Amino acid sequence: MSFSQPGLTCYQQFLRGKRIAILDGLLASSSTTQPSPRSVWTRILATIVFFTAFEGILFHSGLYSSIVEPDSTTGFMELQLRNEIRRPKLNRNQVLAVGDSRMPLLPRVVNEAGSGYTFASIALGGTSPRTWYYALRAVDPNASNYAAIVIPSADYNEPDNFDYQSERETDLHYLIGRVGLRDLGEFPWTYRDKRLQWVIVRGMILKGTVYKRDFIEFLDHPLKRIAKARYYDHDSAGWYYVYGGSDKNLAGLRIDWQHQTIQVPDRITSSERNQIEAMLFPALRPGEGRETAYLRYWYGRIIDYYRRSGTKLIFIRVPRAPLSPPDEPPKLDSAIRGIASQPNVVVLNEHLFDQLEHPDLFWDGWHMNRDGMEQFSRALATAVERVLGPPQP
Amino acid sequence: MLFNTPQFFAFLAIVLILFYTAPRSWRKYTLLAASYFFYMSFIPKFILLLVSLTAIDYTAARWISRTESPRSRKVALVVSLAANLGLLGFFKYYNFFAANIGHLLHEPSGAFALSIILPLGISFHTFQSMSYVIDVYREEQEPITNPIDYALFISFFPQLVAGPIVRAREFFGDLYHWRRPSSDDVLRGLLLLFLGLAKKMVMADQFAQIANGYFRDVSRETGAVAAWSAVIAFGIQIYFDFSGYTDMAIGMAKLLGFHFPINFRRPYLASSITDFWHRWHISLSRWLRDYLYIPLGGNRRGRFRTYANLMLTMLLGGLWHGASWNFVVWGGYHGALLSFERIFRGKRSAEPARWTMFYPLQAAITFGLVMIGWVFFRATTFHDSLYVLHQMFFVPDGRLLIPLWQMELALMTLLLALFEEKKDWFEKLTLGPAWAYGAVCAILLLSVELIGFTEAAVPFVYFQF
Numbered sequence: 001m002s003f004s005q006p007g008l009t010c011y012q013q014f015l016r017g018k019r020i021a022i023l024d025g026l027l028a029s030s031s032t033t034q035p036s037p038r039s040v041w042t043r044i045l046a047t048i049v050f051f052t053a054f055e056g057i058l059f060h061s062g063l064y065s066s067i068v069e070p071d072s073t074t075g076f077m078e079l080q081l082r083n084e085i086r087r088p089k090l091n092r093n094q095v096l097a098v099g100d101s102r103m104p105l106l107p108r109v110v111n112e113a114g115s116g117y118t119f120a121s122i123a124l125g126g127t128s129p130r131t132w133y134y135a136l137r138a139v140d141p142n143a144s145n146y147a148a149i150v151i152p153s154a155d156y157n158e159p160d161n162f163d164y165q166s167e168r169e170t171d172l173h174y175l176i177g178r179v180g181l182r183d184l185g186e187f188p189w190t191y192r193d194k195r196l197q198w199v200i201v202r203g204m205i206l207k208g209t210v211y212k213r214d215f216i217e218f219l220d221h222p223l224k225r226i227a228k229a230r231y232y233d234h235d236s237a238g239w240y241y242v243y244g245g246s247d248k249n250l251a252g253l254r255i256d257w258q259h260q261t262i263q264v265p266d267r268i269t270s271s272e273r274n275q276i277e278a279m280l281f282p283a284l285r286p287g288e289g290r291e292t293a294y295l296r297y298w299y300g301r302i303i304d305y306y307r308r309s310g311t312k313l314i315f316i317r318v319p320r321a322p323l324s325p326p327d328e329p330p331k332l333d334s335a336i337r338g339i340a341s342q343p344n345v346v347v348l349n350e351h352l353f354d355q356l357e358h359p360d361l362f363w364d365g366w367h368m369n370r371d372g373m374e375q376f377s378r379a380l381a382t383a384v385e386r387v388l389g390p391p392q393p
Numbered sequence: 394m395l396f397n398t399p400q401f402f403a404f405l406a407i408v409l410i411l412f413y414t415a416p417r418s419w420r421k422y423t424l425l426a427a428s429y430f431f432y433m434s435f436i437p438k439f440i441l442l443l444v445s446l447t448a449i450d451y452t453a454a455r456w457i458s459r460t461e462s463p464r465s466r467k468v469a470l471v472v473s474l475a476a477n478l479g480l481l482g483f484f485k486y487y488n489f490f491a492a493n494i495g496h497l498l499h500e501p502s503g504a505f506a507l508s509i510i511l512p513l514g515i516s517f518h519t520f521q522s523m524s525y526v527i528d529v530y531r532e533e534q535e536p537i538t539n540p541i542d543y544a545l546f547i548s549f550f551p552q553l554v555a556g557p558i559v560r561a562r563e564f565f566g567d568l569y570h571w572r573r574p575s576s577d578d579v580l581r582g583l584l585l586l587f588l589g590l591a592k593k594m595v596m597a598d599q600f601a602q603i604a605n606g607y608f609r610d611v612s613r614e615t616g617a618v619a620a621w622s623a624v625i626a627f628g629i630q631i632y633f634d635f636s637g638y639t640d641m642a643i644g645m646a647k648l649l650g651f652h653f654p655i656n657f658r659r660p661y662l663a664s665s666i667t668d669f670w671h672r673w674h675i676s677l678s679r680w681l682r683d684y685l686y687i688p689l690g691g692n693r694r695g696r697f698r699t700y701a702n703l704m705l706t707m708l709l710g711g712l713w714h715g716a717s718w719n720f721v722v723w724g725g726y727h728g729a730l731l732s733f734e735r736i737f738r739g740k741r742s743a744e745p746a747r748w749t750m751f752y753p754l755q756a757a758i759t760f761g762l763v764m765i766g767w768v769f770f771r772a773t774t775f776h777d778s779l780y781v782l783h784q785m786f787f788v789p790d791g792r793l794l795i796p797l798w799q800m801e802l803a804l805m806t807l808l809l810a811l812f813e814e815k816k817d818w819f820e821k822l823t824l825g826p827a828w829a830y831g832a833v834c835a836i837l838l839l840s841v842e843l844i845g846f847t848e849a850a851v852p853f854v855y856f857q858f
Contacts, residue, residue, distance in 0.1 A: 039827060040576045044583070046831025047838075054839050208842040215843050219798035 059207035065177030067225060069214050070232035073126065077135070077174045080122045083237040084139045092147055093117045093391040095384055096139070098132040099152040101125030102318050104368040108241050110381040116391035117147065119381065124174070128165045129298035130190060131174050136302060138178045143309040147388055150380065151302065152318045156350045157331040158292045160285040166294040167193055172203050176210045190297065245370035248363040255280060255323045272364070279365025280321055295335035303342055310344070314387055317350040319376060322362035324354055346387050353379060394434040395852060396641050397593050404431065405645060408550075412649060421545055421568065424649070431550040432513070439512040442480065443548060449476045450522045451543045454529040458536035466530060473526040477519040484511050489716030514554035516713055518547050520680055525561040527684060534561050542568060551645040555638050555853055557656040557676035567651045578647040580823040580830065585644030587837040592637030593853070594845030596806065600630040602846070603794050604771065611777050611784075616791015620784035621764075623794055627771045628764050629803055632661065634854045635674070654679075659810045661763070664746035664755040665738075666730040669763060671745075681710050700735060704728035714770070719778060723769040730762060748815075802844075 058064050068075040084096070095117050097105045103123035110119040122135055132151065140146060172179070172187075179187055181204065188200040203210040218225050252265035253276075260281040264273050299315075306313060315336055330337070340347040353376060361372030368376060394401050408427045415423050433440050453473035457466045491505035525546070528534035537543045546564050547553075574582065607614055607623030614623070636657040643653045656676050663669035670678050686706040692699040704725065711724015746755055765782070772778040784791070795803075812818055822830055 036576060040579050042827040043580055043823075043830040043834075046827040047583075047834040048831075050828075050831045050835030051838055054835055055842075206842050208839065209847065212843055212845075212847070216798060219801070219844075220796055 055206065055208065059211065060180060062177060064207075064211060064215075066233070067218070067229045068177070068211070069217060069225065070229055070236070072214060073170065073173050074176055074211075074214065075229075075232075077124055077127075077131075078177050079232055079236050080124055080240075081135060081138050081178065082233065083240070084120060084122050087120060087237070089118070089145055091392070092145070094146045095119045095148045095150060095388075096136075096146050097121040097123055097150040097152075097380075098127075098135060099123035099150075099318070100127050102154060102366050103150075103152045104245075104318065104373040104376040105150070105380060106243070106245065106373045106377045109374050109377040113378065113381065115381055115385055117381070117385060117388065119377075123152075126170060127174055128168060128171060129295060129302070130165070130168075131171050133298055133301045133305070134175045134178050134183075134187075137305065143306050143311065146311050147392075148312040148314050148384055149302070149306070150314050150316060150384065151299070152316055153295075153336055154318060154320060156317055156334055156336050156347075157328055158295055158334045158336070160287055160289070160291045162283050162285055164192075164290055164294070166290065167191055167196060169196055169199060172200055172210060176203065176207055179204055181205065245368065245373040246363040247370055249369050249371070250276075250322045250359040250362050250364070253322050253359040255321070257326050276365040280325075292331075292333070292335045296338065299335055299339055303339060303345060306344065312387060313345050314384060315339075315345070315347045316380065316383070317348070317353065319353045319356040319361070319368060319372065321357055321365060322359040324357040348383055348387075352383060394431060396638060397590060397598075397853075409648060420571075421541060424550075425541060425545045425548065428545065428548040428550040428553060432548060432553060435513045435554075436510065442512055442515075443518065444544070446477060446480065446519065446522060447544045447547045448540075449473060450526050450547075451537070451540050454526050454536045454543075455538075457526070457529050470526060470530045474523060477523050481515055481519045484509055484515055486712075486716045517556045517558060518553060520677075520713075521558050522547055524558070524680060524684060528561055537561070537565065549646075549651070551642040551649075551651075552653060555635070555642075556674075557639055557642065557653050558680050559653055559676070563654065564651070571650050574647060574650045577823055578650070578652075582644040582647030584819070584823065584830070584834060585640045585647065587834050587841075589637040589640030589642075589644060591837040591840050591845070592633040592640060594847070595840045596802070597630045597632075597634035597637055597854075598846035599799060599802075599844065600626045600633070600795075603799075604630050607794060608771055608773065608777070608781075611772070611780050614792060614794065615784060616788050617785050618793050619791035620781050620788075624764050624768055624771075624781065624785065626795055626799075628661070628760075628767050631767065631770070631854055632657070638853045659814055661760055661807075662756055662810060662814055663759050663763075664752055665734055665759055666727060666762060667734050668745060669759055670727070670731070677710065677713070681706050685709060696735075700732040703731045703735065707731065718775050719769045719772060722775070722778070723766055726766050726769065 065074070065078050068078060070076065070079055093116060097103055097107075097119070099105075099121075100123060103121065105119065105121045105123065107119040107121050110117075122139060124131075127135070129151075136149065175187075184201065184204055187204065188197045191197050191200060208215065250264070250268070252263075254263040256262070260277075262273070262277055262280065264276065268276070303313060336347055339345050356368070356372060356376055356379065358372075361368055361375065363369040394404060404427075408423070411423050411427070412420055429440055429443075432443060450473050453469045456469040460466055460469070488506050488509060491507070492502065495502065495504045495506075525534060525537075525543075529536050537546070542565065545568070546559075546561060549559075549564070552559060604623055604627035607619065608627070614620075639656040643655070646653045654676055656674060658672040658675070660669050660672035663672050686702055689702040689705060690698055691702060694702075705728075707724045707728030708721060709724065711720045711722070711727070714720045714723070746752060765785075768781045768785070769775075769778045772781055822833060
């Protein structure tokens, strides 16, 4: 009786009666049977157990990631990884490429040539070295499947872009089916922004917060979604393998790198032109070395992962643009140059693919077309075979 | 600091820890400090207004109780009411009246307007405070001697900004005879917290996307189907928004050992408009009945006076919600419907209808009438209201704005409401097996995680009142 004010005892009795009369259902202040204090803790525990069970079964077991929309970033990533995990690997003469949309490898072209090595790719637009590390961990859990991993770079000088790769929240969306509670000690803390760190921690524990939009779309047509996911799961490996690239090209393109202007052929629309300009002349930050720090960390993680595996890590510079940009003085302390001397790491000459930087071989400012991809694939296969030597029997 | 934010839950956890670890004599100070902190987290300067009103009403009530002279008692009451209504009038209605006077005088719009920010929850705490002073004046309530107790009654954070409007005797009964919450209270309190959060984030905020999209520019979507679906979306939004807030407020209060009256009893299952007002915002209906309708004479002065009293009460109830003609029309519309029911059903209109085969039809008609009323409540202008009503009744076709999953969700909640209406399943839940309680709470939390609108913390609709 802590808040006592004399003279109100009868009053309280009156209230109790009155309140019981006006309240109903859940909100009634008292009931004839009271749960025991112990049952409070039992019920709270039951809530936690059920919630953890629902969350675990749905999202931490891979159940939901198997029916995620295949045409979403998460869905596409999951398909790529599942297809690669299921791909039969008869020997260790396997070469896997990671990368973003600028990785122009067409495994079919190389494999049809029959070099003795089997090429595959899990490159996916919008991904970054952090994503590649977790993707490699997913497809090669024992670090023993591949003779080589090909890792692309767009520029060995690693300039700081306005979009810091280290702060990409989308990485969690790509990887939500592949990162779990065991990664809580590392993954969130590779972001610098405190708010993002919180969002990532929350997303990794409560995966439903990341799947939310997809789940709501799933609720609209659940059966249709499940059918689509099954169809993609069954057939997509073949579609992606036979994909040949775009037939468009930029023949006639001229670039004035000094004044940052371009001349495009008449068939290029103004919006395409703007897009090409944005790709060729991106806004750069004054160099703080953040990109290099980010790459050093994730290249380092990939190298550590394969350290004692015998897998060669082959770093390449992909063809950068439809016309070669002017050479910049090399940044000697860049991440990629720093790792070149490590065992099992091979950093290919950055000018190796310069002859492919031609308007006939690109369909926009960054991406190679069908001819470009085919030529690149053959050139890469030759370079990789040179590094690896003859395939093992 | 909105109820539906992680910051608020952190605040609540700290308050609960401080409250239960503090010595008993310090607990009310803890609650008062927490309540003022909560209020100041919105616009700090308005704490002065809250403290001033608290001081005025505390003093007025003490004055009323001490003096024998009827005239002095009346003066104290008038001073208190004038302070409350004056501040409420200034902050909430000044610009409304200034705009109308300017219009009558053919002055340009905004000629007399002032830049006024509405203090949060002013409509609620002024009504709560006025009811205390009036009760003391009527000698239905003993005056509170300790100003801290009174300050806590006015500012208690679970119900400070959007009710329910608690009577002094209810609050002080709990305060002066405070008991540690029973197991039942704790379980119900937690369940209500989760339920309220789910109502707000899963139902209200998701349906708000549809209603807001439509009412932002009503001319973008034409046809009855679009108009009806947007209005129903708003009807679902406002119910789940307000009742979600109330559930959370009641749940928090239970965890702190206080018991608030209910504010909603499944209003969309009402069989008549009279029944609707027995189920919707019950604490306001009760306030208007006790401090406006009955003092006006209620139903004791003949039929026509009863209709007039009903109309006046509802008009003022409408105006209480906001300073615009739309709210006045909304109140008048409900007043007219209540009067019609009174005309055709007499005193039987107040009796709850039996669950017969006609009940669903009655409930559907009532639901439709309530939805029509929401058009005035939600539309930005009176012109927009008329436009939407025209679309609803005279323009066929249009596009269904509610996606399939939300219709399924609405249907599911309707089934749950029916089940609760007939079976009191929530009542049984706290007493039932632990697994059932745990599963329901877990599903509520999972629904917030999966379907809850989390892109931004959406303020509660009634915060603007």
